[in-house]
Amino acid sequence: MNENKIRIIKLGPMRVASAYTFGGTPEEKAFEKMYEFAKENGLLLDGQLPPTFGFNNPNPSAGSPNYGYEVWLPLDGEFKAWEGVNSIDFPGGLYAVGLCHGLQNIAKDWLDLARWREGSKYLAGKHQWLEHLLSPQDAAPDQYEFELYLPIAE
Secondary structure (H helix, E strand, C coil): CCCCEEEEEEEEEEEEEEEEEEECCHHHHHHHHHHHHHHCCCCCCCCEECCEEECCCCCCCCCCCCCCEEEEECCCCCCCCCCCCCEEECCCCCEEEEECCCCCHHHHHHHHHHHHCCCCCEEEEECCCCECCCCCCCHHHHHHHHEEEEEEEC
């Protein structure tokens, strides 16, 4: 992660559709669930999910291959009830945002972003950490591009 390219942004409030799964590979299952929701509700763009946010929920723990992952799809209109997909009103917040290239680099880039914050004028925020997937879901994992949203406070 290039520390010179870290941006400070305020993410505004938004209503999101939330798909959650738990297990050994929860990201894939959560994205599949969100894809089906978006397809059924006419939200796909050229056959792909619009940009989404995701995060571990909970994080992996030592000794267990299982953890949770939640995918958020921002909504402009009304939410239609869907099995396994909920509506959440997210209040937003202030973030330090860095770019991550390749899934293989995500843990290191999160650590680099957290270290950057420790040396900055910003305090740790208490709102949700987010991974904003920019690349199509059918890209190879080593080609994924993410914006990592680290919650901060002044």
